[in-house]
Amino acid sequence: MxxxxxxxxxxxxxxxxxxxxxxxxxxxxxxxxxxxxxxxxxxxxxxxxxxxxxxxxxxxxxxxxxxxxxxxxxxxxxxRGRVELLLKIYGRASHSSMPDLGENALLEGCRVLLKIRENQYTLPSHPVLGRASIAPVAMKCTPGEIPVIPDCCEILLDRRTVPGESKEDIINWLKGFIKRGEVQVRRKLVKCYTGYMQEVEGYFPxxxxxxxxxxxxxxxxxxxxxxxxxxxxxxxxxxxxxxxxxxxxxxxxxxxxxxxxxxxxxxxxxxxxxxxxxxxxxxxxxxxxx
The missing domain is CATH 3.40.630.10 (Zn peptidases)
Incomplete structure (x- = not known):
């Protein structure tokens, strides 16, 4: 004190x-x-x-x-509500000494992130709760090591929502920026100290x-x-x-x-x-x- x-x-x-x-x-x-x-x-x-x-x-x-x-x-x-979104961007692997033979999923993921940043102010707003928002919080690619061009890039996004937005609207907005990939609401296993476990969805209205x-x-x-x-x-x-x-x-x-x-x-x-x-x-x- x-x-x-x-x-x-x-x-x-x-x-x-x-x-x-x-x-x-x-x-x-x-x-x-x-x-x-x-x-x-x-x-x-x-x-x-x-x-x-x-x-x-x-x-x-x-x-x-x-x-x-x-x-x-x-x-x-x-x-505001929130949604944990998992964005998967697909490319094509190649030897990283010959990047032109592959499609770099990491570079494509960066392009998608720039599009998200450019368009974030088009998200809906609420007169009291404020504007919906979206923020990337983690990024990884596979295989994620030299000498391979990554064929998959995963981006975890924290999407804050306002009343009236549906899960489908939220996902479709993101899909508009993706050439090859998918958008999912993240699922995870919650383990309680009591031993109780349950698989849950990262969606909170x-x-x-x-x-x-x-x-x-x-x-x-x-x-x-x-x-x-x-x-x-x-x-x-x-x-x-x-x-x-x-x-x-x-x-x-x-x-x-x-x-x-x-x-x-x-x-x-x-x-x-x-x-x-x-x-x-x-x-x-x-x-x-x-």
């Missing part, structure tokens, strides 16, 4: 909010609603994975989901729920409406499941995952009071507001 700040990895994302939520439960003088405090794993690499498992396993359909991701004590009502309910909660807490710049478990609860979802948490989202990650004690204790107020909402009387 330094000058009123808790400093360290995970202080903002998510140790601070988890501590505040747990402590807020002890502050409840009466329990108006059926409350579940759910803390799940794998949100960083496969958002929605843990909470989906919990809700399906318990057969629960909540009237409200409150995510504790950092909001600066504002009420978050959405974020965007969502935006700035309705009367969220605005009423913001007024109750004396704060404002905001959105996240990153993705959260709301990609499943709201984006896929259609469940009413808001975010409220201490800490600034810009400090998450940073070398100087830190959370202020004052905001931490304010969030405790906020969680108590949210827990005491008359959810049923507000159920028709959205």
């Amino acid at each position: 330094i000058d009123g700040w808790i400093v360290g990895r995970g202080a903002v994302d998510m140790k601070g909010a988890i501590a505040a939520m747990i402590y807020s439960a002890s502050k409840l003088k009466e329990v108006r609603n059926n409350l579940y405090y759910v803390f799940v794993v794998h949100e960083e690499d496969q958002e929605g994975f843990g909470i989906k498992y919990f809700l399906e396993e318990r057969k629960i359909k909540p009237d409200l989901v409150v995510l504790g991701e950092a909001t600066g004590l504002k009420v978050a009502v959405g974020h 965007a969502w935006y729920m700035n309705g009367p309910f969220a605005r009423r909660v913001a007024r109750l807490l004396g704060t404002e409406i905001t959105v996240w710049r990153f993705s959260t478990d709301g990609a499943y609860t709201a984006g896929e499941g259609g469940l009413r979802t808001i975010g409220y948490g201490p800490g600034n989202q810009e400090l998450a995952h940073c070398p100087n990650e830190r959370i202020g004690l004052k905001n931490l204790f304010k969030s405790v009071d906020g969680y108590v107020k949210i827990a005491n909402l008359d959810i049923m009387s507000l159920s028709s507001e959205d």
